[in-house]
Amino acid sequence: MGPHNIKGKIVSGVFWNVLQLIINKTFSFAIKLVLAKFLFPEQFGLVGMAAVFTSFVQVFNELGIGAALVQRKDEHLRDSHFYTAFWTGVVWSVGIFLLITFVVAPLAANFYNEPLLRSIIPVLSIGVLSSPVNLVHRAQLTKKMDFKKLAFIGNASTIFAGAVALVLALQGAGVWSLVFNSVASFVIAMPLYFRATGWMPKLIWEKQAFNDIFGFGIYTTGTSILNNLLYNLDYLLIGKLVSASALGVYTFAFVLTDTFRNQFTIMMNKVMYPVYGRHQDDPGLLKKYYLKVVTYNSLIIYPIMVLLIILGEPLILNFFGSKWEESILPMKILALSVMVHMLVSGHASLLRGQGRPKLELKLQFFKAVFLYAPLITLGIYKYGIVGASWACVAYKVLEVILIQYYLKKVVDISIKDILTHLKVPFIASAVSFVLTSMLYLAGVHYLICAMVLGLTYTGIVVMLMHEELMLQYRELKKGRVKQVA
Structure with a gap:
């Protein structure tokens, strides 16, 4: 696949993943909005x-197998x-469940002194059984960069799960509406994956094949364990010590900020991971692609975080x-942390795509044990x-x-490179922040302030990046025409 085809695939992949993110997040946000009207912080906390x-057990579920299939050359x-x-x-997931x-479940109920967790946890973990069934299909679609089908499956399952949760909430199911909102998507996703790929398993298991994929997967599993520690240690301690x-209040704040950031960067990583794998021997091209990812991640995330920092209070109330x-x-505060994080967003996908899962694991271990845990x-x-x-x-x-x-050591990306590529989102965010803050302090309605922020930010970005945005639009249009043809 030539560089022009790859570029078209990337732009097309970003389009379909952004579409999936918009539908998923918009619908999920609407569902959470309704659920928050019916439920209380204690129920979110449960x-x-x-x-x-x-999550500490589920992280072992795929053993890094899906990542290994995507990274391995055809x-x-x-x-x-x-x-x-x-x-x-499949066999492993049954044992995990x-x-x-x-x-x-009994351990968690005793740890938090919340008996209801004995019932909630097994239901919440139903996805453990279906996730490995879908992993080969996801890997095949990702490897082909067929993000249109992945987006359709993701959107259909999210809408289905949200509808189930909403019906349960209206029927007075309380905390169970949140539980089933997390589980129901797997029910619809499984048959859709089989239909999308047409792949059916045969009763074949080969030791050499297992060694090939598990040798890579063991490092990604280790990284996932440490990632899980990074994302859940605060939840664990708040639930126990406070x-x-x-915990419900903190979870809500996290969902609005870092969880949104995480979902968006996961979307970009899904697109770029197979690209990094294909070009792992070309550091110059990897550097170019990575800096583009950091730029566009920040362009999308920064205005949302600025909005939450300035207008978070009236929006929530x-x-x-x-x-x-x-909350x-x-x-x-968490919105500020997200803006800092965007300086190195997507680095894990770059390292893994280069075939450096061991380095990724070492970095996650150091961050989890020596930085995050004590702080x-x-x-x-x-x-x-x-x-x-x-x-x-x-x-x-x-x-x-x-x-x-x-990053400097592996692909020669300096802090100057990153700051240069983030010049536009920095300028747009700063101007939007000052203007919107002045209007809000002057007594202008918060919804009007939000509109001004969005228009100001978008206008500055378009003005400073007009040529590049038009180029990306033409690439997207060309990629969609090829898909139709």
């Missing part, structure tokens, strides 16, 4: 408690690799009610959820310094 324990893949991956995942049901209500008032300050523990112990939020800011700053060192 699901957060359950998710902490299940000429080194045989049918037996796919069959072996499928059956390994039994472990969650009979060991993790309260379920505080008017849309979600005063019961979520305590306002943590949300603003978040101290922050929560001293200042509760506000301390946790400031600990996230401090961690992100140190993470940028660490990752920047290795």
